[in-house]
Amino acid sequence: MSKNFKVGIDYGGTKIEGILMDDEGNEILRKRSTYEKNYENGIDTVKSLIEEFDSYTNSVNTVGVCIPGFSSKETGLVNNANCVWINDRPFHKDLERSLNRDIKLMNDANCFALSEAIDGSGANYQSVWGIIIGSGFGGSFVYKKKVIEGINQVAGDWGHQPLPYPTQEEYELNPKCEVGNCGRPLCAEQFISGIGFTKIFNSKYGTNFRTREIVALEANGDERAKKEFELYEDRFARLISVMIGIIDPDVIVIGGGMSNVARIYENVPKLLPKYTFSDKIRNKILRNTHGDSSGVRGAAWLWDSDKF
C-alpha cells in the first residue's frame, strides 16, 4: 500500500474506539472494544487495537489518542478525567512505553474541535471554536488547524464560568455544580448541559422527562418546552457573546446531544446583537459534521496539524 495511514483512538470511560484513516480523511477501518475499567487493561486494549491496524496496513502508523481529561504538560500526569483510573497516572508515557513509539495525546473536546476544523463544519474557516453540549458543557479553540491549548490547557473551555447577566429567576434557581472542584454559583454548565437543562425543566414543572422527550414536546407545540428553550437560547447567547468578545471566532461548531436541537441555530444568532459589542454579527453557528466520530477523527489528525 502506497498511502500514508494514521490511527486515532478515543479512550472513553466504557469503551475504547479506534479508526484507521488515510491522508484524505477517509475511514478505512473502525474497531470498538469494551474493557475492564482499570489502568492496565485500558493500555492493553489500546495496544491491541493499534497492532490490528498496523498489521492491516503492514506499517507502523502514527497514533493520536484522545481522553476525557487532560495530560498535564508540567507533570505528565492525567487530571480531570471521568475515567478516574487514569487520573494522577503518567498515561502518555506508559502508553508510549507499551507501544514502543511516540504518540500524541489530547483532550477529547480539543480533538472534536480539531476534527471539525480540518475537514468538518469549520473546514473553510481560520478560527474555529468547538463546543460540546451533552451531559457536560465545554469547548476548545482551534486556529489555522492547530489546537490552542493555553498555559493551563483550558483555552476555550468556559463551561464552568458563571452565567453572564443572570436574571432574578436564574439567581433563585442557582443549581449547584458538583463537578470536580467547581461548586461555583451560577455555573454555566448547570444551565446549558443537556442534563442541566432537563433538571431545571423537571424541577420547574414537577415532571420527570428526559432531554429528548422535552425536545419532542417542543416540536409538538408544548408551551412549557417552548418557553424553556427560549430561556435556554438566551442563556446560550449570553455565554457565546462573552467568548466573541475575547476571541471572536469565524465559526462556532456545536457537538454533543444538544447539537441536534435545530432551533438553536436559527434563534441564537438573532439574540447575539443584544449582548455583543459589534455593529454586525458575522460569526457562524453550525452543527458538527462528524458527530460522535469527531473525537476519534481529531485524534487521528493530531500528527498532521502542522501540515496545513
Ligand SMILES: [Zn+2]
Ligand atoms: Zn461547574
